[in-house]
Amino acid sequence: MGWIDRIRNAFSPRAEQNSINTITMEDYARMIGGGAVADTGIYVSPETALRYTTVLICIRVLAESVASLPCILYRRRQDGGKDRAVDHPLYRVLHDQANATFTAFEYFEGTMCNLASRGNGYAYVDRNSKGQTIGLTPLHPDPVTITQAGDWTPKYEVTLPDNTRAKLRPSQIHHIRGPLPKGYVGRSMIALAREAIGLGMAAESFGSHMYRNGVRPTGMLEHPGQLGGPAIENLRTQFADKYSGLENAGKPIILEEGMKFQALSIDPVDAQYIESRKFQRTEIAGIFRVPAHLVNDLDRATFSNIEHQTLDFIVHSLRPWLKRWEQAINRDLLTPGERSEYFAEFLIDDFLRGDFKSRMEGYALGIQNGIWNPNEIRIRENSNLRDGGDEYWKPTNMYPPSEGGKAPTPAKAA
Known part of the structure; x- marks a missing residue:
């Protein structure tokens, strides 16, 4: 069944x-x-977890950060350098347009969302007659199933647009596995951290109900006499209609028949509600390895350490994801004969750019020591090239011993 x-x-x-x-x-x-009920009674799945703001922020940070980085296909040079392989059809797929419908940014963003939330990202690979990749169509991970062939290679079964099931070869699937892979599939951080996320979702739900019911917990109505069941129920209904909810907050309470209202003042701070929400936010950010300041937790952020936290995010959070992407691209989207000549790489230079003064000082040192020429710097700064800007400088005290350790004396004019 x-x-x-x-x-x-x-x-x-x-x-x-x-x-x-x-x-x-x-x-x-x-x-x-693919979800489950946490101990708090909250149903936690990749879809419901996205309604929890901290999870949503973490996944957005990862997805938009990866998608905003240009993914470049390079061709290796004999001298150890590299050139952009703009003449290869895969270059445009990764850099500009994944297929007729999805831009490269949309493809990377959506697939990265699946990777961060479900642990796997899949795409159907469209190839030309030479076997070169000419398009990528993202697939939803939930209905994708993987089995093993007799030679241990994976076999994929996916749902087609007409809701039929089809078996695809590994060459037809681009599969990026997430952290802590188990067999042929990555593992969902949401599933592994279900209890922590469920606790955060429960705290958020508690806050919503607290505001809906009038910001403060329910108080007590004291009556000098004794009320019957129907009278108590009518009083409760009338009181709730007139005084509960945000729209009634602040209204003066009018009581009759000598009744008194006594609030049960359990302050959220006393109940450690605010501290609990802060702790869950920090814990979940740590699960996704996203710095606290990127999930709007600025308690320990200062002007001097934000730049270092951003660098830590690039090194310890983004770089492992980028490596997964790059190696999966080389494995799935290049033919066996192309892998020795081509490779894909994300450009992270924009994330590593410092402020204007620091960049200019670094550029000046690079030009003075012959590392870059002025035109290379102008390209980095998105400026047009200038005449004479291709010349490399060399300090006069850095000439090789064969030249006497100093610049050669220019020949005198005849």
């Missing part, structure tokens, strides 16, 4: 008569989206 039939039978009128067809909440959660 398929899982759709199990759900249908579980909610049918005869479900109570046949215990074999009934399913638990945990079974249902796994079936509809």
Whole structure:
């Protein structure tokens, strides 16, 4: 019996008569989206976790950071250098347009969201007659299943646009695995950190209900006499209609028949509500390896350490993701004969750019020591080239011993 039939039978009128067809909440959660119920009672899945602001921010930071970095296809040179392989069809796919519908930015952003939330990113590879990649169509990870062939190679089964299932060869799939891979698949950080995320979602839900019910917890109405059941219920309904909710906040309370209102003042700070939310925000940011200041936690951020935190984010968070992408691109999107000549690499120079003064000082040292020429600096700064800017400078005290350790004496004019 398929899982759709199990759900249908579980909610049918005869479900109570046949215990074999009934399913638990945990079974249902796994079936509809790979999620599960945390100990807080909150259902946590990649979709529901995105409604929790800290998870949403972390995934956005990772996805938009990766997508904003240009992915360049290079051709290796004999001298050890590299040139942009603009004549290869894969160059445009990675840099400009993934396919007729998705730009390169949209493709990387969407696939990175799947990687960060579900642990896997998939795309269908469109190739030309030479076997070169000419397009990438992103696939939703949830319906993709992987099995092994007799030679240990993976076999992929995906859902096509017409809702039919098809088996694809490894050469037809671009698969990026997330952290802590288990077999042929990566593992979802949301699934592994379900309890921490569920606790954060529960705290956020608690805050929402607290505001909906009037910002403060319910108080007590004291009546000098004794009220019957219907009178108590009518009083509760009338009081809630007039005084609960944000729209009624601040209204004066009018009481009759000698009644008194006594608030049960449990301050959220006393209940450690605010501290709990801060802790969960920091903990979840650490799970995704996103610096605290990028999830709006600025308690320990200063003007002097923000730049170092950003550098730490590039080195310890972004770089592992970029390596996964680069090596999966080289494996899946280049033919075996092309891998020795071509390779893909993300440009992270823009993230490493300091402030204007620091950049200019660094450029000046690079030009003075012959590392760059002025035109190379102008390209980095998105400026047009100038005449005479291709010449490399060499300090007069840095000439080789064969030239006497100093600049050669220019010949005198005849």
